[in-house]
Amino acid sequence: MSLGKYWHLFWKFRGIQLMKMTEYRGDFFFWSFVSVLWTIFNLFAFSLILRVSGNIAGWNQYEMYLLLGTFTIIDAFTWSFFFENMSNYTRQIFKGELDYLLTKPVNTIFLLTTTENSYNGIFRLIIGISVIVYSLIKLNISVSFGGVFLYVILLLSGLLLMYSCWFIIATLAFWVEKLDNINQIIPGFRRILQVPRSTFSGVLSLLLTVLLPLSLIASVPSEVLLGKSNVTIIFWLLISAVLTGLAANAFFSFAIKKYSSVGS
């Protein structure tokens, strides 16, 4: 299949999910409300800390809000896209239903990654963008088109990195059983994304910057908007995202050989 077909398929899936959403409107509004409440709660919790300290690891109040805005955007994708697809993925492994996807003339990882989504995170996404714009205004920073472009690229790289890590962990479902919370592991690390990477020091800094660069996911794009980015770190985020993506792909190819379905 050509790239154009994949593009078309991607938007077909979004259309199907939109139809589902309009069918369960009450559900959509309820979960959107819950997601907005948690977003406000997160911002409030950090505002309490900032009220005490004025800054966190050298990031002042509005710089922190900008970081939290970036985190909120990532969080919207986490719950609306990643969680939905990964839950579906592990469910299919546990139930031995992956055959349906393996026999289709489309890349299996593409199907596993794009079929599902919910629209509950829309308001979270809007809040995230609004908080970023508000923080930039308060900080009196005007961002160039290039800056916004780089921000989006780095944000996408961060999302790829996070999703690839999640995919690798979810793929472990081929070997492990009785692990319903396998899809809570990566979301459990979200607090790392909420704080500047300079918060961590020593061995932990090395671990979260180089080996498992989760602390870069929200920090590096935010640093670009704030004009305090580091070229080496930007490159490392881009490279590590690609490397993790390739690793996830290779691990899936290896794991699929272990797969045996229930048959029918």
Add this chain to the structure above:
Amino acid sequence: MLDQLMIKNTLVTYLKLLRFKFINILQWRTELIIWILLDILPFTIMLFVWKAIFGDNIEIQQTSFSDVVLFYFLVIIIQGLTSVHFEEYRPTEIRMGRIDFFLVKPYSYLKELVVNDVAAKFLYVIIFAPIMILFHRFLLLFTSFSLPNLSLIHWLVFITLLFIAYLLQLLLSMLITLSAFWLEGASGLSHFKWLSISLLSGTLIPLPLMPEWLRTLTLALPFKVFYALPIFVIQDATLPTMADWLMVSLSVIALYMTVLFVWKKGVKHYASAGG
């Protein structure tokens, strides 16, 4: 004599049930370990945040870094021992009409919820204790922190408060679960439970560092029994007042009555597919 025999038989029956549930829950031990680690992680990150905030300062608003470390250590322990989560998945049983089994036996669905959770809590504590000992060693790398001199009364009050907090969480979770008799998305209500507890129980940041209005609100509501009151007992060696006990006791009684009332109404409303 007959009464004593009946009580003994009932106790033996429940102990057997508890043992059976415990064995059944053992299959989820890996999942429990992951939950424990995931519960500890956010607070560990917060310690790094506070470490960065304190920097070279010994105290901020009469609170030292050691106080903050002890605060989060206690929060993790209290959370581990008292939190209840079954309302996130059990409402499905009611929605799908799968509780008939409990309606025709002298072992009600409410008892099943409690016994199952108590058994799970036993296993949780067994796994949680060694992890927390290791975590305590890890925290000592940050800073030295120790408990104030506490009498036996303080420890007894602390344990009583934990028991009440667990009881309240059980009742809240039951209420949410039972709302599935009428509400399709009952499990979603658990988010309101966690939001209220997170916001109003004194778990966000140490109480002395809270803004005045939030501190006043926290101390005025019964949610304080979840974290603020037990932490006060250990960290400040302050015992709850009579008003605190009264407020907490009334909350337990009111919630218990509500759960019984909702259960009675719910069972009348319940319809399963049969077969």
